[in-house]
Amino acid sequence: MTETGGHCALCGSQDRRPVQKQRLALLGRDEPCTIDFCVCGACGHIQQWPPVSPELMAHHYRSVATYEVFGEVESLRAPPPSRHAGRFLKLAADIGLTPGRAYEVGCASGAMLHQFRSRGWHVQGCDPAPSAISQAAKIFDIQADLGDEADTLPRQQNLDLILACHVLEHLYDPGAALGRFHAALKDGGHLLLEVPCATAPEQLPPGWFTFEHLHYYQPALLHSLLSGAGFEVIETRIDRKSEHYPVMAIAARKHENRPQDTSRQDPSAGLLLAQCYAARDKLLWTATNLRLACVQEPVFVYGAGIHTAQLLDRTGIGPKIIAIADRDSKKWGQSQAGKPVISPEELFAHASRAPVVISSYVSESQIIAALLEGGIAQQRLIALYAQLRAPLLAKSTH
Ligand SMILES: [Zn+2]
Secondary structure (H helix, E strand, C coil): CCCCCCCCCCCCCCCEEEEEEEEECCCCCCCCEEEEEEEECCCCCEEECCCCCHHHHHHHHHHCCCCCCCCCHHHHHCCCCCHHHHHHHHHHHHCCCCCCEEEEECCCCCHHHHHHHHCCCEEEEEECCHHHHHHHHHHHCCCCEECCHHHHHHHCCCEEEEEEECCHHHCCCHHHHHHHHHHHEEEEEEEEEEEEECCCHHHCCCCCCCCCCCEEECHHHHHHHHHHCCEEEEEEEEECCCCCCCEEEEEEEECCCCCCCCCCCCCHHHHHHHHHHHHHHHHHHHHHHHHHHCCCCCEEEECCCHHHHHHHHHCCCHHHEEEEECCCHHHCCCEECCEEEECHHHHHHCCCCCCEEECCCCCHHHHHHHHHHCCCCHHHEEECCHHHHHHHHHHHCC
């Protein structure tokens, strides 16, 4: 480690250019953690630098992150596929893959594997969350390996296909992981992956630089990373509309020989993108802060997670919070920034009629629906993003 905090995870350079700092109060932790989001001055890759410690990340996945599925078993088994699975199924069909042995890294509850199996694939997968593994068995009868890919992939060989949907942005050393993917595939085997795409800063939501994402891939840099790991990119699809931020899906084929990637990257695009986005993010949070400053009374917050940690960091709402409600039972009784986390039922039954700030970008509309259904009056709800989202949604329906 050097004074500047280590090396670029992609190219090894020590030329670190900070673009944003966050101080996040995490659930069940007394001290906030500080994260620097930086751009590599040599290759232009945007990343946490230095990254959140693996211990803290493990704590987060255990106690905060909600990757389990909620819903009735029968409706989960029934079609249609999720948007993610739908994109992978179409990509696999479009490049002419025929069913064989598929392995999904980070298979969560097995919904994607279930879809591939129904199209003739023999499926396996792994996930580090015990709850996900048991759900995959219970809901889809898929026996997945408990662990991350570094533990489980070395036991695999001659795979026809590896699926990695929103995995690569979470990994400390994506180059090493791609090396393991390469080793587990048969010659000519395929890799389908999807990650958030670092593009179009004007379309990126507030809080896009986030705790769980160590990497923010630009297409050219991901292509270069894949090529360096021995993959030939067959197809790249950037989808700006289907999710809350642009995503990039890539189909790649294993090369027998690993070519030496000698291309020199131009860092200026990454620097410009990260700086533009950091400026936009600052403006969006400033608007949110001004809006919340108009609320004089105490408030509840709905959502105990990273968005609330960012809300506490970027606005002055903290002292006004009575409690933070969340639907995830493993969070109840814990505290975030000294505020108790309560269940939705406690919120509904609470004597206070205080306003409820909905602290989520991605799930805002679902939370509004659940709160209305629970009996919270509409005029008590403070939605932070409804207006920001409206023009984008209107556009995407055409
Ligand atoms: Zn670099």
